Amino acid sequence: MIEFLAMGGHAPYIWGSYGVALVVMVAELALLRRRRKTLSLRLQRLARLGQEDRGDSTQDT
Amino acid sequence: MTGLLTAVMTLLRRDLILALRRRQDALVVLGFFVVVVSLFPLGVGPDPQLLRSMAPGVLWVSALLATMLSLERLFADDFRDGSLEQILLAPQPLSLLVVSKILAHWLVTGLPLVLASPLLGMQLGLNGTEILTLMGALLLGTPILSLVGAIGAALTLGLRGGGVLISLLILPLYVPALVLGAGALDAVMYGSSAQAHLSLLASLLIVTLLLAPWAIAAALRIMLD
Amino acid sequence: MAEQRVQWFKFASPPNFYDLSGRLAPWFAALAALLAVIGLYIGFILAPPDYQQGNSYRIMFIHVPTAWMSMFLYVLMAVYAAIGLIWRIKTAEAMAKAIAPTGALFAFLCLWTGALWGKPTWGTYWVWDARLTSQLILLFLYLGYIALHAAIEDRQRASDASAILALAGVVNVPIIYFSVVWWNTLHQGASITVTSAPAMETVMFAALMVMTFACWMYAIAVVLWRARLELMERERRSAWVVERMGAEKP
Numbered sequence: 001m002i003e004f005l006a007m008g009g010h011a012p013y014i015w016g017s018y019g020v021a022l023v024v025m026v027a028e029l030a031l032l033r034r035r036r037k038t039l040s041l042r043l044q045r046l047a048r049l050g051q052e053d054r055g056d057s058t059q060d061t
Numbered sequence: 062m063t064g065l066l067t068a069v070m071t072l073l074r075r076d077l078i079l080a081l082r083r084r085q086d087a088l089v090v091l092g093f094f095v096v097v098v099s100l101f102p103l104g105v106g107p108d109p110q111l112l113r114s115m116a117p118g119v120l121w122v123s124a125l126l127a128t129m130l131s132l133e134r135l136f137a138d139d140f141r142d143g144s145l146e147q148i149l150l151a152p153q154p155l156s157l158l159v160v161s162k163i164l165a166h167w168l169v170t171g172l173p174l175v176l177a178s179p180l181l182g183m184q185l186g187l188n189g190t191e192i193l194t195l196m197g198a199l200l201l202g203t204p205i206l207s208l209v210g211a212i213g214a215a216l217t218l219g220l221r222g223g224g225v226l227i228s229l230l231i232l233p234l235y236v237p238a239l240v241l242g243a244g245a246l247d248a249v250m251y252g253s254s255a256q257a258h259l260s261l262l263a264s265l266l267i268v269t270l271l272l273a274p275w276a277i278a279a280a281l282r283i284m285l286d
Numbered sequence: 287m288a289e290q291r292v293q294w295f296k297f298a299s300p301p302n303f304y305d306l307s308g309r310l311a312p313w314f315a316a317l318a319a320l321l322a323v324i325g326l327y328i329g330f331i332l333a334p335p336d337y338q339q340g341n342s343y344r345i346m347f348i349h350v351p352t353a354w355m356s357m358f359l360y361v362l363m364a365v366y367a368a369i370g371l372i373w374r375i376k377t378a379e380a381m382a383k384a385i386a387p388t389g390a391l392f393a394f395l396c397l398w399t400g401a402l403w404g405k406p407t408w409g410t411y412w413v414w415d416a417r418l419t420s421q422l423i424l425l426f427l428y429l430g431y432i433a434l435h436a437a438i439e440d441r442q443r444a445s446d447a448s449a450i451l452a453l454a455g456v457v458n459v460p461i462i463y464f465s466v467v468w469w470n471t472l473h474q475g476a477s478i479t480v481t482s483a484p485a486m487e488t489v490m491f492a493a494l495m496v497m498t499f500a501c502w503m504y505a506i507a508v509v510l511w512r513a514r515l516e517l518m519e520r521e522r523r524s525a526w527v528v529e530r531m532g533a534e535k536p
Contacts, residue, residue, distance in 0.1 A: 007340075007342075007344070009340070010340060010341045010342040010406050012402075013342055013345060013402040013403065013405055013406050014341060014342065014344055014345055014402075016402050017345045017348055017349070017398065017402045017403070018326075018348055020395070020398055021348050021352070021395050021398075021399065024391055024394070024395060025391075025504065028387070028388070028391060028508060029508065032508065032511050032512060032515070035515055036511075036515055039515060039518060039519060040531060043518070043522055043527065043528075044531055046522070047528055047531055050528075209454075212450070212451075212454055216434060216447050216450060216451055217434070217437070220437050220438065221437075223437075226433060226434065229426070229430045229433050230430040230434060230451060232426070233423045233426040233427050233430065233455075233458075233462070234427075234454065234455070234458050236423055236462045236466065237458070237461045237462055240466065240468065240469040241465060244468075244469060244472060247472070248472075265461070272457065276453070276454050279450055280447060280450045283447050283450065284443065284447060286443070
């Protein structure tokens with residue numbers, strides 16, 4: 001196991017490559033998830049506002 | 062046909078007269094080119110051998126940056142005073158009118174760079190044939206820089222911080238012109254012929270001349286819509 | 287023929303695209319994870335160390351797929367941008383915008399892994415090798431597209447203007463590539479010669495292919511998710527978004 005992880009002395013390069021790839025991809029997914037959450041919160045708030053007073057929020061740019 | 066020619070010539074004359082009235086704009090671009098090239102020896106030291114070997118890159122990158130500097134003004138003034146909208150409404154094809162504007166821009170900013178280059182080439186220790194090659198390459202290359210740059214100028218029209226944005230959009234697209242232009246001088250300096258580079262640069266100019274005006278015209282319509 | 291056409295446009299309409307992509311994207315993501323596990327198993331357990339490079343060649347299994355993906359995605363982005371520009375299909379515009387960050391990410395990963403592969407192989411993190419250099423320029427092209435899209439406030443204008451830029455870029459990519467390759471061969475004396483990879487063993491090739499498919503599936507999943515968000519933001523006033531928002535818990 002240790003020998004496998006050491007990768008014949010190339011460990012920093014190999015795990016540096018795959019580690020960063022994993023981190024970056026997970027980060028992208030996390031960012032998308034957060035963006036989705038904030039967007040859906042905002043849209044629901046807008047929807048509630050629209051129900052309270054119908055009129056000005058139905059038309060927009 | 063004559064109507065088209067008249068329109069193009071009128072636009073060209075108008076742009077040149079405007080540029081002549083505001084001479085300082087063109088002079089600033091030329092001044093920038095000269096100053097940047099002259100700063101390099103101060104940065105890397107006066108070793109003639111080193112300066113000679115760096116000359117192609119230094120001269121071309123400086124020419125690129127000087128062109129960048131002038132791009133923001135290419136459509137901005139006409140955009141502000143509304144004459145760009147008039148040009149868009151003209152019955153003549155917009156892509157041809159755009160070529161006339163770029164020709165004016167090149168005559169005012171690109172051509173002076175070509176004419177000033179021998180002086181800077183001598184500063185960096187180039188000899189006669191090398192300077193001729195440099196001028197030839199710049200003569201073919203600077204119109205490419207103007208044409209491609211105009212796409213960026215049109216796309217950033219009316220945006221805040223447009224000047225900085227242009228450089229991010231356009232500098233990657235300048236790579237072929239830079240490689241071929243600097244390569245031509247390099248080839249002569251290392252004793253081979255620059256013909257291959259110059260022919261490729263000429264074909265790049267023709268391709269750019271065929272394609273870029275469409276992109277510029279489309280970009281102008283989008284940004285002024 | 288006519289029916290197929292209708293179906294295609296039905297799929298392209300934002301609400302249908304939203305529903306379908308929402309159902310498909312998790313499967314693509316799961317497939318990506320599964321393929322990545324298989325690919326890494328083949329690449330790390332089954333494939334033997336290379337007789338010249340030792341174990342460092344295993345970086346290839348991430349480096350090469352990211353390089354391919356970043357190039358494919360740029361072309362795909364330009365295709366969607368053109369479709370959006372010509373036929374005014376909102377879904378295509380959203381897809382073009384959604385591809386850009388993922389493409390930039392793959393370009394970055396390609397450079398990063400290339401640098402880490404370069405150190406044990408050539409003794410230096412960065413060489414001005416033709417492929418690395420054009421990859422760097424590709425990253426700049428992606429960044430320019432993203433920056434232009436972000437700089438224009440009006441969404442329609444932003445899509446159209448960046449579509450023009452993507453098309454100008456995609457015409458330029460082959461020219462840039464060939465000029466960089468040429469530049470590299472002319473300056474060969476000054477740089478380190480990059481020897482071509484020795485004939486690849488079947489097992490290595492299998493790992494490479496599986497990892498490439500994993501990257502494809504990942505890209506599809508992420509791009510679909512992002513395109514859905516794009517569409518929802520653009521159409522936040524329309525009935526279909528409001529309808530679907532009501533059904534979901536935040």
